Amino acid sequence: MFVSDSTGSSRRPRICSRDDASILHADLDSFYASVEQRDHPRLRGQPVLVGGGVVLAASYEAKARGVRTPMNLGQALRLCPEAIVVPPRMSAYAEASKAVFAVFADTTPIVEGISIDEAFLDVGGLRRIRGEPRAIAETLRAQVRAQVGLPISVGIARTKFLAKVASAVAKPDGLRLVEPDRELDFLHPLPVERLWGVGKVTAATLHENGITRVGQLAELGEPYLRALLGPAAARHLFALSMARDPRRVETGVRRRSIGAQRALGRHHRDPAELAAFVDGLTDRLGRRLRAANRVCRTVILRLRFDDFTRATRSHTLIEATDANTEIRHAARLLLDTAGPIIAERGITLIGLSLTNLENADAVQLTLPLEPRADNTLDATLDDLRRRFGSAAVTRAALLKSGEGLSVPLLPD
The missing domain is CATH 3.30.1490.100 (DNA polymerase, Y-family, little finger domain)
Structure with a gap:
């Protein structure tokens, strides 16, 4: 689709967002800690820390006490003295991830893995065979729980960005659908840290200027943000604050x-x-x-x-x-x-x-050509x-x- 300006000259093509909320972001909850609680009944309902010198994962019982990753283990134990520390079992986590991704692949052929415990799924073309996106998401959550024994949170939206935010809001072990006509109502009350690209430095700059919520950032507009953050960051963050994210769910993408x-x-x-x-x-x-x-x-x-x-x-x-x-x-x-x-x-x-x-096969050979x-x-x-x-x-x-x-x- 080409979008033309008021003079009639054409600009470069722009991919518009889909009309319906059919992108899922599925994210396992406190993955390493959940695997340990699954495999060791004595850990269920207890604050669990996975790691050695640093905390690699914390159960939600430990997170409720202020423990975060990657926190020094000593600091974590001062916040939560009753926490149970377990060493990581990477092979167990790898096997659990494979089982969860098998459920993803059984749900839709369009899966974009982000890490071993989260992925985007496009279910836009599955209505006739699997039902509405919310029903698909509920089935996926039930299958992961039944087949792998792990809790998973799912966000559903028109865009990848909003789907990811929705899954974070739904945690732990929840589901959140962002309807197309309620996107800004959902997004604008959230803290600016929810926007991709807002780290500690950018957040501090925004807070110093009285911007703490996504809605405030959207109201100020791109020109104001450009003076504050520079043109690239301003364009990116303002687009996200207005729920604009045209990226597709892509398969077969190799690491950069x-x-x-x-x-x-x-x-x-x-x-x-x-x-x-x-x-x-x-x-x-x-x-x-x-x-x-x-x-x-x-x-x-x-x-x-x-x-x-x-x-x-x-x-x-x-x-x-x-x-x-x-x-x-x-x-x-x-x-x-x-x-x-x-x-x-x-x-x-x-x-x-x-x-x-x-x-490796595409690299230019040097002499001698071998x-x-x-x-x-x-x-x-x-x-x-x-x-x-x-x-x-x-x-x-x-x-x-x-x-x-x-x-x-x-x-x-």
């Missing part, structure tokens, strides 16, 4: 980046130990790259300091690669550069991300870990501390 991180606690870490952690993260991410048949161009080091401020450092490679040695070299350079600020401010978390991903070797050390180690588990082979520097937790992910 992959990452892994390791919480370190508030202990002193010497440079050699930090370097070993970076090497371990490199091994983990390189394995994921090769399993997905992809290569990366940019390596990003992410740091969280003792005062909970954050910083990033990035390095773009000359050629895209999936080789651990090249990724490791770039990551070590970034770590060395950040060494002085780490020594000054302490460090509680270190992470690594790989971006500018490309399909296919990528499949008998490399990286490939051999990948095969060993695939056959005998990720801990079958590890770096000597990580023998005492281990490789850290590997969070289950959706297939790429």
Whole structure:
């Protein structure tokens, strides 16, 4: 559909929102903690914390006491002393996620996974065979409860943004339908933090100017917001405040980046130990790259300091690669550069991300024109870990501390 201005000249095509509320956002409630409560009856109805040094997940009984993720475990226990702490079982969460996504796939072929515990579903074309979107959502919730044993909240709306907000409002274990003629009535009373793109910094700027609700932001208009936040953020947030979001539910979308991180606690870490952690993260991410048949161009080091401020450092490679040695070299350079600020401010978390991903088969070959070797050390180690588990082979520097937790992910 083309939209023309008053002079009759055509502008670029714009996708309009659908007429009916038929996009579902399904989100498992406190996923890790819910799996633990499902599998261990003694935990049901109790405040449960999943994690070690930091809280990876908290049951709603613990959240009611102010516990949030990712909170330091000591702080969480001060807020909720009676909480039961359980170690994470990533394999159990991965299996539960697969079972839930099987229910999604049985509901509609148009499923866009966001993470292992949430997805968008388009049910707009299913009325004749499955009924109205609300009935479909109720059936989905009942099937997840019956087949997987987990609570799930679902939001229904015309747009992905509103569906996600609706599922958050419906938590825990609820369903919320936003009718097309009630969208602004639903959205405008909510705090501005509900808008995608409003983090701590943007929220602080808005609050300083007396903007705390979505409706206030909408009333001020894009020109005012442009002076406050810049043109891109103003355009984005004003559109959301008016419930405009033309994005479709898409299937088969590949990741734009992959990452892994390791919480370190508030202990002193010497440079050699930090370097070993970076090497371990490199091994983990390189394995994921090769399993997905992809290569990366940019390596990003992410740091969280003792005062909970954050910083990033990035390095773009000359050629895209999936080789651990090249990724490791770039990551070590970034770590060395950040060494002085780490020594000054302490460090509680270190992470690594790989971006500018490309399909390995589409990369321009360099001279001599030969296919990528499949008998490399990286490939051999990948095969060993695939056959005998990720801990079958590890770096000597990580023998005492281990490789850290590997969070289950959706297939790429």
